[in-house]
Amino acid sequence: MASANRTEFAVLGLLALGARSGYDIKKMADDALGHFWNESFGHIYPILKRLEQRDWVTKSVEPQEGRPDRKVYALTPAGHEALQEWFASPIEPVPPREELLLKLFLGPLTPPAALIEQVEQYRAAQREDLAQLDGLVKQVEREESNNPGLPFWLLTVDHHRAMLRARLRWSADALTRLRSLIGGNVPVS
Amino acid sequence: MASANRTEFAVLGLLALGARSGYDIKKMADDALGHFWNESFGHIYPILKRLEQRDWVTKSVEPQEGRPDRKVYALTPAGHEALQEWFASPIEPVPPREELLLKLFLGPLTPPAALIEQVEQYRAAQREDLAQLDGLVKQVEREESNNPGLPFWLLTVDHHRAMLRARLRWSADALTRLRSLIGGNVPVS
């Protein structure tokens, strides 16, 4: 049971929104789901094959010249059923692995400057991420204003924004605390 | 380059805090790092062997009766050096994979009730997690008040708390938005 391949359902779900090729799935994942999901070709293509063997999708080949034939996959009723089951099934929590927090926990082992540097880089990364996301939202709201899926997408965006802002607040606080920790330990020069 | 085994450094870091056995590392990870880090025996033991081969740690055997000998590992100077390098090196971002957001994005494909159920379960999980963490903090502040590492540990806790609170706020908002989305689409019965 345990893990129950989530990528399979990501692929299946994108196909449920409309028939697509492996290449298209990758592109859509990068463009629309980029802030909360990630896929690689090396994973997508084998999964597509598996889904077809399981009769959750069907393949139709569009011949092309000068490049490999385009293979478009579409959901079968069995695929729809599997997807609905997945929708209703509980989400299993992913075991956490946060490298920054690991470094922070081990903080007493390293010069404080290294630690502060790490937190500052983290902070800069969140800020940049937030700015980029805001830009994306503006663009999408312009171009996809008629897309009925837009409100759902915005829900995912706002989740990410909430996380980024929380991390920005935390890191500001963490920096002042780290600096005062040093102040308390460092001898007056 | 790419991934550069983070668990190796987690193990190395815990050993830098004090010589320990594989069993102890696992216990410590569960107890103190549980909210941001995760390790399994099946991973720890082979890593310990690797670290020893690389001369980053040394092994000393404490014979025992009625159970396997205890093998205590301690950092070497080379291990310390490797750890310091890791401290200074940038953190590579982990590609995201958030199943709830995937379901939300695919929202138009499923009955809204299923979606709301998922968000409510998520919300309940965050709440429970927060309560449990608060309990742990109280206990640790009592028992480890003299531990010089405490402020660093609290930094990691506050990160987690900030995340949990942000998710609670987001999910409350998401639920009202989801319900109004339904309201707008469901025919009057």
Next chain:
DNA sequence: GATCGCATGTAAGTGGTTACATGATTTA
């Protein structure tokens, strides 16, 4: 009498990435 804590490890499997292999067409 069952479960938990102590204590080690291995083998099999999963989920995933990266690099490789191929190559035409379009855009900067």
Next chain:
DNA sequence: TAAATCATGTAACCACTTACATGCGATC
């Protein structure tokens, strides 16, 4: 002329989990 876009796939590798194997002693 370099690069991105289109388009498929495979092979090698990596990080990690789970299940298995073993078994004593203490606690519930």
